[in-house]
Amino acid sequence: MNFSDDTLALFAREVAKYPPEHKQSAVMACLAIVQHEQGHVSAEAENAVAAYLGMAPIAVHEVTTFYNMYNQQPVGQFKLNVCTNLPCQLRDGQAALDHVCKRLGVEPYGSTEDGVFTVQPSECLGACADAPVMLVNDRQMLSFMGPERLDELLATLKKAAA
């Protein structure tokens, strides 16, 4: 796998944060960049990041498999992570997950057949006072997601779906 010049520039910006002999510190950032661009982290991408950083491929794979947010398989165009941990659960976090699953006709961890949505329960997102909270594609945190706002969100995303 060859990365584009734009991607390599993003990698370089991360690598520059660390001492030259510790390029490995940028591995999580590089994998996150890959995931943002490709939707998931494939074995080919792991190998290419390993080559770029001078790491053993297995050391990169250890990182991909250890951290919760890396997608080891392709996911829908929109990955929705709904927090169901206790503070959120006390404010209808579980109900928010159930609502999204019901509306989309999927089980937790499932994807819609059209490939637009993947729904996952998640652990604490660190926004407990805004519960129910959810994360869209790892990057956008949404707050106070009661049923009406969830319906509005799903409509917005469906409209935007490629």
Add this chain to the structure above:
Amino acid sequence: MIDLSKFQATGRETCFHGRHIGAQIYDGLDGSNWRLKEYVARGGYQALRKILGQDGGAGMTPDQVVAEVKASGLRGRGGAGFPTGLKWSFMPKNFNGPKYLVCNSDEGEPGTCKDRDILAYNPHIVIEGMAIAAYAMGVATAYNYIHGEIFEVYQRFEEALDEARAAGYLGDRILGSGFSFQLHAFHGFGAYICGEETALLESLEGKKGQPRFKPPFPASFGVYGKPTTINNTETFAAVPWIIRNGGAPYLEIGKPNNGGTKIFSVVGDVNAPGNYEIPLGTPFAKLLELAGGVKGGALKAVIPGGSSAPVLPATLMMDITMDYDAIAKAGSMLGSGAVIVMNDTRCMVKSLLRLSYFYQHESCGQCTPCREGTGWLWRMVDRIEHGKGRMEDIELLGSVADNIMGRTICALGDAAAMPVRGMIKHFRDEFVYHVEHKRCVVGTAVSHS
């Protein structure tokens, strides 16, 4: 990226509600005034200028800075409550090679969302606090490790770093002085365990976040094997005020041995969940009032310091003040300052079930008592909740918890065991009722979904 801003937090509910008491970190914020210019207008970077002898002052030596922080009685705001000045004094002074400073913004303790609001709405206070700490410990390079799930906050912090570099508050020869300091942001990617400081260091080195044996402690063997000090975001954010106003006035706010203000994230069954910055030693009853009182019933229980802290029943909570010593005396801990409030419709077995699931999910798998024990605890609570529990399971829960406590490399094992012990100590009757009646004492109609 699609514009989803209408679904996003504005901080109005959690931070700009005007119900802080004597706020230092959240003072004067409105969500739009996070930039360097506005921070300086609020008195920002004066403490850094002061220690560097700008504006005609004499400056402060690194030892004087450490002494001032020691005098303030500032204790770590991340969970352990260790005296900050003392921690700083552990860093070797004449080390031949790089030393590092790390900010732990991997805020993932369920219930806690205070550091997010600091970084989003007042990022420069953390940058200034870290620069002061770096000066005090002779550190030239630092990292701020930011929770993976708050990417937008990470971006905001990166932007603040650019501003600080452009204005000469970061980089080579800061403000024309002999002090040089580089600070970078690191973005995590979803692992509760990385809030543990040595797991965080491993992660910062580009590895799985599995905690290290201690000793050696980070002050002698930290990131890249070099002396390293790690403090929580809120701890760094407290430092500029202390340097500007002095350690003694800081200690006077609050109670002896519990100086200064603390941000509490009040979540769960309250009418106005949010972050509240108040002096340590404020009665819990006052904090509850600030958060709009209990929602949906009478107060039943509170987990006063993040999900790892043992639960306390209402009667105990209504009598205590919110500080390290008072909460410890009541049998729990102040922890990260997350206050999870539960009303009397809540089932404690179900609450513990969700927490037990969390800990077995987040155990890094390195130590047998934690890896096996957290799963065992979860399976037992699950069968009690679902009417398949046996009376001896209740004793066994306590026994498994006891055999995890203190037998693991890091505190995640303890964090999984403590909620179990707290729940059984104070709400044993509910577990017994579940076993005997195969259902919940509060009735499924009102138990949380």
